[in-house]
Amino acid sequence: MPGQGPGGIIFMQDIDVLTESEPEADRPSCQASRKRKRKPRKKRPDSADPLVLQKMLAKPCDKKCKRDCRSCFRQHAAFQELLKFRQKWKGLHKLDQDTVVFQTMQKFHDKAVENNCPTEWTFLGRPVCFRSWLRLQNLGGGRAARLWKAVRSGSSGPPCDLRYLKKAGVVVSDKVANVTSFLSRIYESVAETLPDVRDELGDVAADVREYNFQLDAYAMALQEQEKKKQVAAGEKSEDPAQGKPTEKVKRSTFRSVTVPVERTPAGGGPEPRSLPPGQMLEYFEQYKMEVGKDAAVAFPTFWKVWKRDWSFLTFRPVSLHKECTQCVRHKALIQELGQHLHARAAAQKLYYAHLRAQFLDRHEYWACRGRSRLRGNEISLIADGMDQAKFSVPRHPQIRAAAFDTWIRPKLHVSVCIAHGYHVIVGVSDADLKKDANTSIEMLSHSLTKLSHSGVKLDESHINLQCDNTSRELKNNVCLRWAASLISAGILGSFTLSALRSGHSHEDIDQFHGSLAKFLVRCRIVETAQDYVDKIHSWLQSVPRPFEAQRVCLKIDQTRDWPLA
CATH class of the missing domain: 3.30.420.10 (Ribonuclease H-like superfamily/Ribonuclease H)
Structure with a gap:
């Protein structure tokens, strides 16, 4: 590094001073930046799991607490009471949990102020220390500190946690509502309840290929795109046996689609029904013909609405029951007229009229059945x-x-x-x-x-x-x-x-x-x-x-x- 000595003479520093610095190749700023490999986030254990509760009760309290506060909950009756509380607590929303904890803390604080004594903590009628109360209540330290601070400051309610509030201004599009209405009419008119069970004790089982959303063409395309993104981002693992990199296994569900529990048969939703053998694209074409091209949504939106809200509406296997001859004829005609837009639209109208006619026939039977039940x-x-x-x-x-x-x-x-x-x-x-x-x-x-x-x-x-x-x-x-x-x-x-x-x-x-x-x-x-x-x-x-x-x-x-x- 150049310097200036007495008399204005410029001289160079000793070469040994320069050699003491780090080489450019060894400096962290010059190294090639590598993207960190994303590690899967560990799932939290279920708070209502009996094994998790047993492990928690087996641990001692805080070092400052000389009494074993959790020993009373190791008995069978108290443990069952704690398990029932955890199951109910798990079903509450986070904001509702904060309200319950805030009111409980407020009672303890008011009692301590009234008696002019330290705060006494009880859980299910049993005295415990503050640390054990947090663990039994399934509360974190930061969350409990915010609620306790609000209680001591005299607040009328718990502080609002913005993470658990719904976003404002989210309006469902009219086009998405049209998709739901169309699928509802298909569910009530064309879909049939056909549970099929085959004898497993010696009878000949036919080669039945059931429709699976994971094998859908659009679903497979999404999987391929997701796989390419993972490979491009370097998300690969090495096979320890052969030492070769293998692609990361894609999970069976999609991050963009989450099926609500209330829309499943297990959650009290509608019963599963089956459509005649076919593809989702056929009903998408029928939907566009009904609402018009300008008011229709794209196929990805149609696919998401079907998979999210109508996952119980599936396609019937091909080899179980005979298919309608008129439906097969109309579908074949529509497929052959792919290059003729006007002729294809006319064939789609005839197909839709056929489905409408069979629905009216079915409606007559339903009306007669209702009158008979009276x-x-x-x-x-x-x-x-x-x-x-x-x-x-x-x-x-x-x-x-x-x-x-x-x-x-x-x-x-x-x-x-x-x-x-x-x-x-x-x-x-x-x-x-x-x-x-x-x-x-x-x-x-x-x-x-x-x-x-x-x-x-x-x-x-x-x-x-x-x-x-x-x-x-x-x-x-x-x-x-x-x-x-x-x-x-x-x-x-x-x-x-x-x-x-x-x-x-x-x-x-x-x-x-x-x-x-x-x-x-x-x-x-x-x-x-x-x-x-x-x-x-x-x-x-x-x-x-x-x-x-x-x-x-x-x-x-x-x-x-x-x-x-």
């Missing part, structure tokens, strides 16, 4: 049979053995008849008894007999029979001749046979079938047909159907030949 002069019946794969006998875990591969397990026939507002009848028949119109008419005759015995005047009533769109059971001339004979004999006032469109005929009786199938899966050992009857009868008594008080399951040994009768 127990007037109109009675709504719905009858259908179940899948035989769920009623193979015998059912036993040992059937999986190779010695039973050549054995043929007979499959029982099960039919259900629901008289809305009156009763539910389940009939079980052997495999050698035909499941045709005779069995269905036998079930209907038994149902009408029970209605007559319960005081219903059938000669003044109108019977509306809802059946499946198939000619094997009820949609045939045999059933119509049977109904005509009852009307001509004066037993029935009038009779209507109704059937929904093919591919859209699944209704509440299919939901009943699915619930019964789920119950039968838990029955691991069923040896005879009578065992099925007994188990189904016991299950019927616990089914939550408030309008149908009478429930019965019976064994059908033989049927009449109704065409000859």
Whole structure:
């Protein structure tokens, strides 16, 4: 470093002084800046977990506290009381917790001022020190200090914690509300309740591919983008076995979408329903056609609203039930007309008109069902049979053995008849008894007999029979001749046979079938047909159907030949 000596002579400092400084390569400012690897934040332990409470109670109090304040809570009764308090405390909002703590501290402070003594702390009626009171109350030191300061200063309420206040001025867009309205109409009109359970004891299981939001095209694209961002940011881990860097595992949920608990079936939300096999993009095109291109949102917003508020609305697997022929035809036509905008719009209108028409058909059945539950002069019946794969006998875990591969397990026939507002009848028949119109008419005759015995005047009533769109059971001339004979004999006032469109005929009786199938899966050992009857009868008594008080399951040994009768 240059300097100036006496006489204005400029000289250089000793070279040894310069060599004592750090080289440029070793200086921290010259090193290449490396981005710190973000460490995952550890989750706080559950405050209502019994194991967490036991560990907390096992620790001693503060060193200044000579008495063991937490020992009284190690007893069973006090521990259960503490656990119940923690569970209730966990359900409160942070601001509500601050209010409760502030009022409790205020009582302790007023009592100490009134008696002119130090503050005495009690928790659940037991004296404790201040440190133990904080731990038992699940309070942090800083939070408790702010509340105690407000109490001593004479404040009328706790200081407001701005972290837990909702942001002001957040207004839901009208376009997002239109998406919710559209999905609500789809849920009520097109979606069907179709729980499906397959027998796991030797029956042939079909190759079922269920729709999963994680396998959605848009969801997979988001995962790929997130993965690229992580790789670009250096978020990689090394495989200790091979010494090669591996990509960070992406978690299954997305940070941008959080499903509210109240919108899930477990949290008391709507029941899960299934749409016909398809893709979300098809309904997005239908949504744009309904609201118009100017008022429509982008597909990412449509996808987020569906995944966040309508996660219980899924697509039905392809191989379970037949799809509507008209729906397949309209979808294929819309797909082929991708390059012709006007023709594609016209095809979409026809498809939407078809969905609207099937919804109106379903609405007629719902109206008739509601009038029947009022127990007037109109009675709504719905009858259908179940899948035989769920009623193979015998059912036993040992059937999986190779010695039973050549054995043929007979499959029982099960039919259900629901008289809305009156009763539910389940009939079980052997495999050698035909499941045709005779069995269905036998079930209907038994149902009408029970209605007559319960005081219903059938000669003044109108019977509306809802059946499946198939000619094997009820949609045939045999059933119509049977109904005509009852009307001509004066037993029935009038009779209507109704059937929904093919591919859209699944209704509440299919939901009943699915619930019964789920119950039968838990029955691991069923040896005879009578065992099925007994188990189904016991299950019927616990089914939550408030309008149908009478429930019965019976064994059908033989049927009449109704065409000859």
